[in-house]
Structures are given as structure tokens and as C-alpha cells.
Amino acid sequence: MSPLQAGEPQATAELARLFAEGPAAVLTGAGISTDSGIPDYRGAGTPPRTPMSIAQFMDNEAYRRRFWAGARIGFLRSSGVAPNAGHLALARLEAAGRIGGVITQNVDDLHRRSGSRTVVELHGNGRVIRCLRCGARWSRADVLGWFDDLNPGFAERNAHAEIAPDGDARVSGTERVVVPSCPGRGAPCGGLLRPDVVYFGETVPPAVFSAAETLVRDASALLLVGTSLAVNTGMRLLHRAERRGIPIAVINRGPTAVDRRDSVAVRIEGGTSETLSALASALDVRV
Ligand SMILES: [Zn+2]
Structure with a gap:
């Protein structure tokens, strides 16, 4: 499946369609915070x-x-550093009942600061x-x-x-x-x-992982936003979603570890701020 480009009307329409069955769960990674000026050290163009x-x-x-x-x-x-349009769109989508909550690999606190209520911080809070x-x-x-x-x-x-x-x-x-x-x-x-x-070599506390699992269990779709899925915990959540047979969307700049999986119903290549803002307006949620 070749990816749709962020900003393409078809990309937004396909993403919005995943919300027909009820609220979705969202897993975010460093890519959602790059527009806030926090570089993603796994992304292209940054030093190892x-x-x-x-x-x-x-x-x-x-x-x-x-x-x-x-x-x-x-x-x-x-x-x-402040939350960007992507964080804000997720907070508004949650307030409108379109997403159950956000699971994040980031430790930058930007989801809470943008107004998200249910935030599972897999790697803690810096x-x-x-x-x-x-x-x-x-x-x-x-x-x-x-x-x-x-x-x-x-x-x-x-x-x-x-x-x-x-x-x-x-x-x-x-x-x-x-x-x-x-x-x-x-x-x-x-x-x-x-x-x-949670630093490299440490494990996500079981209670935190279980809160993330609950969000995925209650969701009708899973959105992977700004993550290349290089982190094992993200993969485990993806497997939970696959076992339930719910559709998965991947929004990321650059390739991810899951691009070729059959469970990925929508793959959007590009920025998360742009894509999530467009999604919110397609779902009639004002940002
Ligand atoms: Zn002490």
C-alpha cells in the first residue's frame, strides 16, 4: 500500500472513516512534538x-x-515550548468524545498542557x-x-x-x-x-501499560501518530489492536516498522499537526 500524503483530501476522508464505529485510541511519539520545536532524535536529519x-x-x-x-x-x-496544533486537535477530539484518550511515548507533558484529560505516559513525565x-x-x-x-x-x-x-x-x-x-x-x-x-533499559510500570491496554481495548480504531514504532511497548499495543481486529492508521513523517502490515488500513505520510487539524474539522470538531 503506498502512503497517502498529509493534506490530501483522500487522506483525511479515509482517516475520518475510521471513527464511524466509535471513539478511537491514539498512541503518539516524538513526531507529534517536533512542531513544538522538540527535535526527534530518531528522525531524519538529527545527529545520532x-x-x-x-x-x-x-x-x-x-x-x-x-x-x-x-x-x-x-x-x-x-x-x-508550547503544545502545537496536533496536540490541541487531540485534546478537542477527546472533549468531543471522538477519542478515548492519548497514550504517549513522550515525556514532554505537552498533551496535558494542551488540555487532554486521559493521558497515559508510557515513559513517565520529565x-x-x-x-x-x-x-x-x-x-x-x-x-x-x-x-x-x-x-x-x-x-x-x-x-x-x-x-x-x-x-x-x-x-x-x-x-x-x-x-x-x-x-x-x-x-x-x-x-x-x-x-x-522510563529510561532505556528500564521497563514501563505494569499499571501504566495496563491503562494503555484498557484504552486500546475500548477503542474502535487505533491511530499511531508521529512514531516509527521502534519501541517495544508500542508494538505490544499494536498487537493488542490486531488481536481485536480493529483498524489501524499510521501518520508519520518517514517509514515505520508497521507500514507493511495488513492491519494498517490507512497510512499517511507527513506532518501530524496538519493531519490531525484536518481530521478534527472533517469530524466537525472545532480546534
Ligand atoms: Zn527523599
Whole structure:
């Protein structure tokens, strides 16, 4: 099956047809956030990058110094990042009862910020930081405030460092950086803090996967949006949909791992913002 191009009337019409039987479920990946200025490091034209190793993070203080220094600068630059038309279209489609919810591989919080209510974050949320000793959860902004208190002048000196694709930054001279630890709630803690994100080599918590499965189970179609399906969890959800025999649509810039599967009823090549906005208006949902 050769893909339809985003923006083609036939592409929108075929996609809209999948909603005739009831609400759909949506699985999103990095491709939906590229229009918000967050690069997709699996996509074309971006330099290859090694995903963060959680083992190194836990075992190595120097690695944690580099991590928090990079996070500090990345956060300065990403403060202007906002949901795009694709996120907004999904939020409106949910409010109109056309989709049951969004399952996302992204950790950028943009679905919630755009107004989506039911969001299953398979890989966690990068704005949440959790303590490994007492389990307290803090916002990234809180922890970076503590970073500034411990490292006065650091953010100003490094404000122009190069930004890496996931909002991190390449910062040098981090040997003297002091890493913030958990202040504790009530009683002092001092525990190691980490992002509440599922890193490479870690597994999606069973309760989270089961929430995603429920959305797929209750859906009459599954839309795969801005993902090449390189992640195993996405594949497992696709298999659930195939077992139920519901139609699958793939909207992505560039090839995906599932393009040739019989279960894919609609394959649209191109941008997600454009395609989802057109879908919303075809379904009479105002964006
Ligand atoms: Zn703690």
C-alpha cells in the first residue's frame, strides 16, 4: 500500500472513516512534538545520540553532575515550548468524545498542557523528579531552583551552551557542580533524585501499560501518530489492536516498522499537526 500524503483530501476522508464505529485510541511519539520545536532524535536529519543510561546515572556522581548541569541549561531554553496544533486537535477530539484518550511515548507533558484529560505516559513525565529514598515527588523547576542555590552563577555562565535534542544541553566544566538531593517532606532526607522517566533499559510500570491496554481495548480504531514504532511497548499495543481486529492508521513523517502490515488500513505520510487539524474539522470538531 503506498502512503497517502498529509493534506490530501483522500487522506483525511479515509482517516475520518475510521471513527464511524466509535471513539478511537491514539498512541503518539516524538513526531507529534517536533512542531513544538522538540527535535526527534530518531528522525531524519538529527545527529545520532546515545540514550541516557540509568545505570551510569545511579552509579556515577560525575555523570549526575553533567546530567543536572545539562538539565539546568536545557530548561532555560525550553521554557518557550508550547503544545502545537496536533496536540490541541487531540485534546478537542477527546472533549468531543471522538477519542478515548492519548497514550504517549513522550515525556514532554505537552498533551496535558494542551488540555487532554486521559493521558497515559508510557515513559513517565520529565517534569516530575522523584526521590529514590523517601519516594517524594518534586517538580523539575523546584529541583533546578535548588541547583541554582547550590551553584550560584552557573546558569548565567552557561546560558549559551548547545542544546541537545531532548532538551538537555552539552555543558562542559561540570567538575565542581553540586548535585541537589532530596530535602524531604517533614523529615530531612538527602536521597538521590531522578527524573520520573522510563529510561532505556528500564521497563514501563505494569499499571501504566495496563491503562494503555484498557484504552486500546475500548477503542474502535487505533491511530499511531508521529512514531516509527521502534519501541517495544508500542508494538505490544499494536498487537493488542490486531488481536481485536480493529483498524489501524499510521501518520508519520518517514517509514515505520508497521507500514507493511495488513492491519494498517490507512497510512499517511507527513506532518501530524496538519493531519490531525484536518481530521478534527472533517469530524466537525472545532480546534
Ligand atoms: Zn527523599
